[in-house]
Amino acid sequence: MRHRRARHDDADRHRRHHLRLRGRARDLRRARAAAPLGLVRTAHRAGRHHRRLLRGRIHRRAAARPGRQLVSSVALALDFGGTKVEAALVSSDGVVIPGTRFRRPSGGASDSATLQSAVLDVVREAHDALAPEHELIGVGIGSAGPITLAEGLVSPLNVPAWRDFPLRDLVQEELPGVPVTLQMDGICITLAEHWVGAAQGYDNVMGMIVSTGVGGGLVLGGRTVAGPTGNAGHIGHIEAGGFDDACPCGGRGCLEAVASGPRTVAWARTQGFTGATGEELAAAHRAGDPVAIAAIDRAGRAIGQVVASATSLVDLEIVAIGGGFSHSSPRLFEAAREAVAERREFGFVTKVKIVPSGLSHDGPLIGAGALVHRADRVGG
Template sequence: MTTTTSNRYALAIDIGGTKVEAAVVDPNGVVLATSRFRAPTGRTSSSEQLAENVRRVVRQSSATLPDGAELLGAGIGSAGPISVSRGEVSPLNLPAWRGYGVRALVEEELPGLSVALRGDGNCIALAEHWIGAARGVKYFMGMVVSTGVGGGLILDDRLIDGPTGNGGHFGHIEVGGEDTACGCGGTGCVEAVASGPKTVEWAQAHGWTGTTGEELAADYAAGNQVAVSAVRRSARAVGHGIASATALVDLELVAIGGGFSHVAADYIDLVADAITERAPFPFITKVRVVASALSSDGPLIGAAALVHHPERLSEVARA
C-alpha cells in the first residue's frame, strides 16, 4: 500500500494522576478505537512502575498501526509542571516523578521518530481548537477538571505555552476567599479547591460519608446539602478563575472537560453563573463557558495535534 497523507498517523500519549493512555490518531483527529490502551498511575506508584506502564501502552498502541500506514511521531500530554526543553515532567499528583525524562523514555521505544511534549491542559486546548468546541475562535481557553485542574490558552489562533511549556497552568490561579493549601505551595489555588479529590475531601470534612466522586455526584442529584455545597464550591472556584483569566487576556470562550466536570448536570451552568458577578466589566462577563465537545478523547487528540499541526504552536515552543 502506498503511504498517503490520509494514512499518516500520530501516536498520542496522555499522562495523568490516575492513568496513562495511548492511542493512534489519524490526520483528522480520529482516535482509532482498537489502538487505545491504558495503565494505572497514581500517587503510590514508584518511578519504575510509572515508566514501565508508559512503555507498555506505547508498545501496545503502536503495534496496532494499520498496514501500510506511516507513524509520523508521538505527542505526549502530561500533568505538570513540565519542562519542554528538557523533556521532563514533575506532575504534582505523581510524586515519584520529579524532573523525570519522559520524552527520552518514549524516544527509546520509538527510535528514529520525533517526540513532542506539552502540558495536558495545552493539549486539551489544541484539541478543542482543532476539531472541538473552539473551531474558529481566536481567543480561547481549554481546561480539564479531574484529578487535577489544568488549562491551555489559544490567543490569536496560536497556543501560548511560554518558554518552559507551562503557560496556561490554570489550576494554580489562586481563588479569593479560599485558604486551602495547594501542593504547589500556594493557598486557595483552583486545583486545591475544585478538583475531584479535593472536593471529596472538603465534603468529608463537612460530614459527608461518601468516598468517591461518583458517590458525590449521586448525592448531589439527590439533593444532599453537603454534596450540593461541595459541588457548588468547586464550580464557583472554576468560574472565579475563568473571570480572572478573562480579565488578563480577554477570552471569548472556555471549554471544560474532565471527569469531574460531569459531577452534576448543571456544573457548567454553575461555573458560568460565578462569572456574572463581574457585571460592571462586560468584557469579562461576555466570555462563554461550554462543555468540551470531545468527551474523553480530548487529551489524546490534543497530544496528536502536536504531531499533525505543529504550526499551531507558538514560535517559542517550536524553538
C-alpha cells in the same frame, strides 16, 4: 561500413534498454510478492531491545492505483496524568482510531520503575496496533505538569516519584527515528478543542481539565502559548478569592485545591458526606443531598472566579472544560457562569462562554495527536 556500425550500435542500445526494462519488471514483481498492495515494509532502527528490530510497519512508496487502499498519516498520542497513562493512534482528522487505545494506572503511590513500565506498555501496544494502511509520522505527548519544555522533563504534582523525569527521551528511545513532541496536558486539551472540539472558530481559548487535578492551556491569536518553560496556562494554581484550602504546590486557595474531584470530595466529607469518590458525590447531588449540592456549587464558583480573572487578563472568548469531575453535574457549569456574571461592569469578561468539552474523554489524546498533525497551531 559506417552504416553497419551505426546499425550495430543501435541494436546494442536496444538490447541494453530491454535488459533494464526486464530488470525493473523483475524488481517490481519481487516487491509486489514481498508487500501486497504496492507497499513496502520498513522497520525502525533497533534500540536497546532486539524486539524493536521486528516492530516494522507498512509505508507507501508509490502512488496508489485504482482499487488500492490509500495510506493515512497517523500520530501516536500519549497522555500521562495523575491516575492513568493512555496511548492511542490519532488520525489526521482528529479521531482516536477505534481499537488502538490502551491504558495503565499511574497512581501517585507508584514508583518510577512502575511508571516507566506503564508508559512503555501502552506505547508498544498502540504502536503494534498500526495497520498496513497507517503511516506513523510522529508521537505527541501530553503530561500533567509542571514540565521543562526544552529538556522534555516532567514533574507531575500528583506523581511524586517523577521529578524532572525525562519522559520525552524515554519514548524517543523506544521509537528511534520517529519525531517526539512533548507539551503540558492542558495545552494539548486546548489545542484539541480549538481543532475539532467546542472551541472551533474561536481564536482566544482556554481549555481546562477538572479531574484528579485542575489543568489548563491557552490558545491566543489562533496558536497555543506555552511560554519559555512550557507551563503557561497553569490555571489550577491561580488563587480563587475567598478560599484558603492548602495546596501541594505551597500556595493557598489554588483552584486545584478547591475544585478538583478529590479535594471537592474531601471538603464534602468535612461537612458530613460519607462517600469517598467523585462518582458517589455526583450520585448524591442527583439525589438532592444538600452537602453534595453545596460542594458542587463551591467548586463551580471557584472555577468561575478564576475564569473571570483569566479573561480579564487575556480577553478570552470561550473556555472549554473537560476531565472526569467536570461530568459530575451541569450545576458545576451553572455556578461557574454565575460567578463570572458578577463582573457586570466588565462586559468583555461577562461575554466569555463556559462550555463542556466537545470531545469528552478523547480530548487529551486528540490534543497530543494534534501536536503532530497540527504543528502549525503550536506556538512558543
